[in-house]
Amino acid sequence: MHLLRRPRRNRHTAALRALVQETKLHQEDFIQPLFFHGGGGDAQKIEAMPGILRHTLRSLVDECRSLADWGMTAVALFPCIDPACKDPQASHALTKNNILYRAIEEIKAATPRLLVIADVALDPYTSHGHDGLLHEDGRVENDSTVEVLAKLAVMEAEAGADILAPSDMMDGRVRAIRQALDSRSFQDRAIMSYSAKYASAYYGPFREALKSQVGSIPLDKKSYQMDPANLREALLEVQLDEEEGADIVMVKPAGTYLDVIRAIRETTLLPIAAYQVSGEYAQICAAARLGWLDYHAARDESLLSIKRAGASMILTYFAGEMLREWACDANAMRHLTL
Numbered sequence: 001m002h003l004l005r006r007p008r009r010n011r012h013t014a015a016l017r018a019l020v021q022e023t024k025l026h027q028e029d030f031i032q033p034l035f036f037h038g039g040g041g042d043a044q045k046i047e048a049m050p051g052i053l054r055h056t057l058r059s060l061v062d063e064c065r066s067l068a069d070w071g072m073t074a075v076a077l078f079p080c081i082d083p084a085c086k087d088p089q090a091s092h093a094l095t096k097n098n099i100l101y102r103a104i105e106e107i108k109a110a111t112p113r114l115l116v117i118a119d120v121a122l123d124p125y126t127s128h129g130h131d132g133l134l135h136e137d138g139r140v141e142n143d144s145t146v147e148v149l150a151k152l153a154v155m156e157a158e159a160g161a162d163i164l165a166p167s168d169m170m171d172g173r174v175r176a177i178r179q180a181l182d183s184r185s186f187q188d189r190a191i192m193s194y195s196a197k198y199a200s201a202y203y204g205p206f207r208e209a210l211k212s213q214v215g216s217i218p219l220d221k222k223s224y225q226m227d228p229a230n231l232r233e234a235l236l237e238v239q240l241d242e243e244e245g246a247d248i249v250m251v252k253p254a255g256t257y258l259d260v261i262r263a264i265r266e267t268t269l270l271p272i273a274a275y276q277v278s279g280e281y282a283q284i285c286a287a288a289r290l291g292w293l294d295y296h297a298a299r300d301e302s303l304l305s306i307k308r309a310g311a312s313m314i315l316t317y318f319a320g321e322m323l324r325e326w327a328c329d330a331n332a333m334r335h336l337t338l
């Protein structure tokens with residue numbers, strides 16, 4: 001055949017493929033979500049999330065030191081609160097010295113360079129598991145919830161959190177949090193808003209990790225989290241969060257919403273975070289355990305797709321092990337060149 005154009009020429013060797021690769025993953029792309037509990041005893045395994053632990057305060061700080069050594073930029077903290085401390089008003093959220101504030105303080109003291117992203121939502125603290133306060137008719141109330149969220153964000157900033165990340169999907173919370181932070185001279189603390197957070201089936205393992213699932217029927221959060229069918233609504237949420245002062249907007253989950261990431265990339269100038277959630281992680285781990293998928297290849301492909309779609313940063317449970325592998329590779333290379 002006389003072909004002038006042969007796209008395969010650029011694929012012939014690994015070196016050529018590396019030169020022409022359009023999307024690359026870097027260590028700075030990743031954010032590690034971390035779980036921890038305040039009870040005694042050891043770090044605990046989470047059944048549906050192999051390799052991920054519900055840390056103790058001590059193992060959490062140790063883990064952050066290791067992550068920082070491997071080059072991790074940021075961690076996102078999620079506390080698993082003792083059920084005895086939960087109530088319908090989430091009052092433990094605003095209790096000084098609760099496990100979250102202690103964790104933020106200890107991590108910032110141990111590894112000041114590591115950015116700490118604090119979750120701003122009430123689900124770890126409510127006995128009903130919802131992200132907000134309930135009206136007596138059972139509806140999740142918006143405005144009273146936002147008042148508590150703003151106070152929670154300020155207390156997290158006081159403890160040393162670098163980035164406040166509202167994951168609750170209440171209306172107007174970004175503006176309220178921005179104003180509350182600014183009025184306490186926390187103008188330098190950033191807001192990473194979970195702007196397009198969908199009512200997804202893929203949060204199951206996370207709720208097990210936080211023990212925030214009440215009973216066996218998955219909690220219905222459809223009155224505040226978005227309908228998976230909607231794309232324009234995601235653009236509206238991003239627009240509002242931007243107007244209200246968000247510094248980074250988020251899409252969550254990531255892998256099943258690549259079109260949303262791409263559409264938002266084309267409409268905002270803000271950085272976009274994508275959250276590869278617990279169910280996405282569990283799927284890859286489970287299929288690999290059954291021998292049905294190649295673990296490393298499926299993992300890397302899933303992350304690359306999220307970056308290709310337009311994410312500036314990725315929250316993923318694979319973050320730590322990706323960086324650990326790269327750190328080992330770099331060490332190995334150093335030995336080879338010596």
Ligand code: PBG
Nearest residue numbers: 121123167202203206277278279
């Ligand atoms: C709740 C919250 C959830 C996740 C992060 N924050 C679950 C939910 O909305 O029920 C899910 C993250 C994951 O599945 O990895 N504020």
